Amino acid sequence: MDWKRPKGATFELALARHRATDPARRIGSLLVNPGGPGGSGVDFAFRAPDSFSPELLERFDIVGFDPRGVGRSNPVVCDRDRVNAQNALLYPDGAASFAALRAANRALGESCRDLTGPLADHMDTGSVVRDMEAIRAGLGEKRISYYGVSYGTAVGQQYAERYPHRVRAMTLDSNMDHSLGAWGFQKTEAVGVEESYGQFADWCARTPSCALHGRDARALFDSLYKRAEAGELVVPGDPPQPVAPWEVQTIAHRSGYDPASWFDFAQALADLDAGAPAAARMLRKYGAPMEYPFNSVMCQDYDLGVDSYRTLARFQRELGRLAPVTRFSPLGWTVQTGCQGWPSEVSNPQRRLDVDGTPPILLTNSRYDPATPHSWGANAARQIGREAVFLTYDGVGHGDYWLSPCARDAIDTYLVTLKTPRDGTHCPAIWPAGPSAQRQSPSGGLVNPLPELLGTGTGTYGRAG
Template identity: 45%
Template sequence: MRLRLLLTALTGALTATLVAGTPTAPVARASAPPPRAPAPAPVDGVRWTPCPEDTSADCGTLRLPVDRSRPSGEHFDLALARRRAADPERRIGVLLVNPGGPGASGVDFAVNDVPSYFGPEVRARFDIIGFDPRGVGRSQPVVCSSELLSRGPSAYPRDRAGFDRLAAHNRAVLDDCRRRSGPITDHADTLNVVHDMDAVRAALGERRISYFGHSYGTLIGEQYAEEYGDRLRAMALTANLDHSLGLRDFMVSSAKAAEDSFHTFVRWCETTASCALYGRDVTAVWDALLDRADRGLVTDPADPGGRPLNAHALTLTAFSDFYGPNWARLASYIAGLTAQKTPPTNPVPATPTAPQGTRAEPFHAVFCQDWRFRPKSYEEFARLTEAELRAAPHMRGATRTHDAVAGCVGRPDRVNNPQHWLRVTGAPRILLLHSRHDPANHFTWATAVHRQTRTTTVLLPYEGAGHSVYGRNACTRGAVDDYLTRLRLPNPGSSCPPAAPVNNG
């Protein structure tokens, strides 16, 4: 549920419009990328029909094998949505898009968000196509038992027995998802998605495509450029992932990003009279609130039963608001909780109800096949958790990253798409944008990607905060639009100034 809430925050930040620390160390350069894929077999074209939700968009499917090594085996329908170029006479081609996750729906993004997200020139000149990656949304989603997922043990085990329970639970979930979803559970990794994306290109009859990817969608883009660089016309990536990171560096740099966003929020409150915490020691107020939450003395204002809010839930809320960033809303929320009177000693407990049926749960099916992150013992995981907390004492580590890694404990060691040093040859110049104060993806992730592909990429830092980048201001939007439509890149070494934070207070 925590990961589902964070995914909601991510896609919400897309529709709304860390200070770089010590660079995190990648895995050894000797790590080789997967072998380059052969050209895919010919596929039938996509059959388009008006989308039920919005008939101004087209929806379609493409039948593809679940396991590329068994083309005659089980197949699934990859779901797509298209918005045709508004000015067909000036049409450049197709622009495939992915909004991240893993688990966000590219179909929903194309149908609901594209008309307000991209600038008029991009919408005029491209057929913009979103797709649900395999195992996600309408593309044969990975589904699992709701009841089993709801009774998972803590992602913060306190001893070896707790760690063993976590590992056993993850194995039970994996077995359950496999039973309910079939072999796609073990083939939902990003490298398979990359091959699917090229099958889409072939089905559309396009020699080359353009691509826009955000957050986890940048990993799709990076690996497509690696596998199929000569089939790219242009590629713009925002909030980049560094797929060469080892486990400790991944967790610690994520924690540093969250902590940096907290301090950026504090600085805004200290200098902005409209902040609900203006004139107070914001850090002290926040730490005291977390301490009260640890003792069960903070209640959820949205719960009529007065259910306690723990510190984990509070840091999750703050982290989600850093995505926008929605600082005014967060400040008002903290002020309201701080003003709470001491809650009753016996709050009305929530009536336990076991959720029934199944729910889509693709996150770990993707994440745990993209990263060789398998803490082997309680002692190793405890050391990683301590390192997180040292890097982010006010944010209690990095909630999202910790939960992601915890969900891989106990899973099989073999992964389809392990980390490696990115090697891109034959691709056109690629535009990278990244917020200097991204709460989720540390700025050094972008610099590492740029360092690995220096002759192929141009990095444009956005000097502000938040996870979303493209729609922040005229500079970020203009850089992407000019590049996609005219193949005009910003000058190396340039950057975009910060914009005002989103005010949803």
């Protein structure tokens, strides 16, 4: 549980392996991580036959693991009432509610510790990296290949830093940037959501079959947000349900993960504006899970503390100027507010990467990603330096492997042959073509596992829920 005390308490780590379908040409093990924090790598491996290309399935054993505190690996368990209490306070509006939030966060963290045991205080990514090295040794592999997406890139980045000579190949898709302070974190997240929604608005303006075609989608969002602030935005029900401003932001954030959802998203905004009964489906309430590892990881990986509500309010004002339509990122915001007063130590705080001695590492990011902004990938590549090769998918979304055939081909070629694309390569954007094609995707028949694995309906890197 605590790598500083390797002879101390232990826990069982769950793994799954999909063996290479062409054993005679097997290259080795490809470890995979779908993100979260909270996504199940075991389930990722179970889904490998539908989610990864035949080339990867032929040549690699696909090995997924549930990171410590997740799924089948001694899951972090928290008090449901404490989770609900925190959720109600994540958007404080004054000093009193900020103090109440800090108290709720502390009580939630203490409940996680009480119900989970000592592992709850050892959930940082540095510990996961040590676990992954133990997996490599257990597999009997001299070097491993790795594909990590979203939060899984943080694990890969820090593994490459600590164990550079154990890396055969590494693809980091939709990158985290662990060097950002509190303001830089919020600013880049807000811009990411603003830009991805702007791409949706522009697409709708040029797509006659969009439900909002002929309307100003930016102005509509602004109107919905202001009506929600005033308590005037409701969805039908018995009784009618008011819609909070953060709920309007959350549906916009969610829509940016995969443009395949944009036809439904546009119709949902039109329904919400009109007060149609169908709007209630979009704003379904999510029950707080008992298994709740997200804060235990993020609050041990990021020092995002602020000294007072006044600082938080200043952030909110400045973010509104940077992102005048969407205002701020609900994901970035709740990561920060959810960690105020958290009782565990920040044992793996932000810092620049220091990678030296690995083979080339392929990093990819969408140009318009609402969860892990393009600037994060570019900055991570700069920090890694000469070992990094950076590819940009010029479209919208999160998880380039299933969004762009160009990016997927580059990733497959690199993992199999070690041949990288040219640094700075761009892959063209792909846009939804029409209502009849809205369920189609550019994934070439592969199933994107991230929405199911990560619960991206709740907002995530992906944040599982």
